[in-house]
Amino acid sequence: MPELPEVETIKLQLEKFLKGKKIVSVEVKSRKIFQGDEKKLIGGKVINVRRFGKVLCIDLANKYSILAHVKLTGQFIYRGPELKNEVLSEKVIGGIPGIHTHVIFRFDKGILYYNDVRRFGWVRVVKTSEVEEEPFIKKLGPEPFRGLTLKNFSEILSKSGRAIKLVLMDQTKISGIGNIYANDAFNLARIDPRTPSKNLRTEEIKNLYEAILKVLRLGIKYGGASDQYYLDARGKKGHYQEHFLVYNRTGEKCFNCGNLIKKFFLGGRGTYWCPNCQK
DNA sequence: AGTATCCTGGAA
DNA sequence: TTCCAGGATACT
Numbered sequence: 001m002p003e004l005p006e007v008e009t010i011k012l013q014l015e016k017f018l019k020g021k022k023i024v025s026v027e028v029k030s031r032k033i034f035q036g037d038e039k040k041l042i043g044g045k046v047i048n049v050r051r052f053g054k055v056l057c058i059d060l061a062n063k064y065s066i067l068a069h070v071k072l073t074g075q076f077i078y079r080g081p082e083l084k085n086e087v088l089s090e091k092v093i094g095g096i097p098g099i100h101t102h103v104i105f106r107f108d109k110g111i112l113y114y115n116d117v118r119r120f121g122w123v124r125v126v127k128t129s130e131v132e133e134e135p136f137i138k139k140l141g142p143e144p145f146r147g148l149t150l151k152n153f154s155e156i157l158s159k160s161g162r163a164i165k166l167v168l169m170d171q172t173k174i175s176g177i178g179n180i181y182a183n184d185a186f187n188l189a190r191i192d193p194r195t196p197s198k199n200l201r202t203e204e205i206k207n208l209y210e211a212i213l214k215v216l217r218l219g220i221k222y223g224g225a226s227d228q229y230y231l232d233a234r235g236k237k238g239h240y241q242e243h244f245l246v247y248n249r250t251g252e253k254c255f256n257c258g259n260l261i262k263k264f265f266l267g268g269r270g271t272y273w274c275p276n277c278q279k
Numbered sequence: 280a281g282t283a284t285c286c287t288g289g290a291a
Numbered sequence: 292t293t294c295c296a297g298g299a300t301a302c303t
Contacts, residue, residue: 002297002298003298005297054297054298069299070297070298071297071298071299072297072298118296120298120299121298136299142297169298171299178297179296179297179298180297181297196294214299224297226297227296227297228296228297229296230297231295269298270295270296271292
């Protein structure tokens with residue numbers, strides 16, 4: 001699920017659903033996923049929801065925060081009075097709650113479930129004052145829309161000779177971009193994802209920078225990409241997958257030039273590109 | 280720089 | 292049955 005647009009979608013929804021509500025109980029079913037003392041959260045009122053790259057952060061008035069990374073298959077799904085009249089359109093694998101539910105947060109009004117099929121994600125209790133000192137958070141590079149300018153983007157790219165796609169997806173260089181949006185950004189910018197980062201020309205850097213902002217903005221606009229497991233906080237699918245430029249479109253036509261999209265592996269990740277217009 | 284690893288489910 | 296999956300890290 002989890003690239004910047006998906007986590008941003010969840011963030012905005014949780015902000016709306018949870019702000020001002022108090023945690024009544026926390027039920028932990030997996031100690032591997034939930035780290036820290038859930039008792040610290042009891043009675044805490046949600047005052048803020050933040051996002052750091054792909055990491056979600058729920059701040060409580062009692063000075064504790066819930067930090068979470070949903071990795072590939074984590075889902076935060078809210079059920080509460082606000083959704084009473086909404087049809088639950090998507091079936092959640094294993095049910096809600098079900099075999100893949102690992103944490104249940106009960107609020108004075110409403111319940112938040114953390115589901116994770118592959119159990120790669122984590123949910124952590126951290127003091128609010130220490131959130132930004134958490135090793136994972138501290139290492140994050142600047143993110144698009146917040147700190148990443150054309151100037152520092154250009155500097156970051158000039159410092160590495162690795163394939164540009166690996167640099168874009170390296171969260172310590174730039175945070176928030178994952179495999180879907182990286183692939184699509186390169187197609188939009190018409191750049192070969194294998195190009196050594198430092199070899200990009202000024203013009204290409206600018207095109208890539210703008211392409212990144214554009215695809216991420218589109219992702220947010222469509223509520224994220226539900227290619228496989230992603231569901232938003234209401235349990236509904238996003239729609240960016242209906243607008244993929246190259247991701248998961250092997251054998252289909254490039255929207256730029258009509259040639260066929262191909263796939264190869266780069267850094268162990270499926271990489272989709274148009275050999276004709278991404279040179 | 281590449282590959283294995285944490286996991287499960289779905290598609291081929 | 293094998294391979295692949297929006298991530299990140301620990302190894303050769």
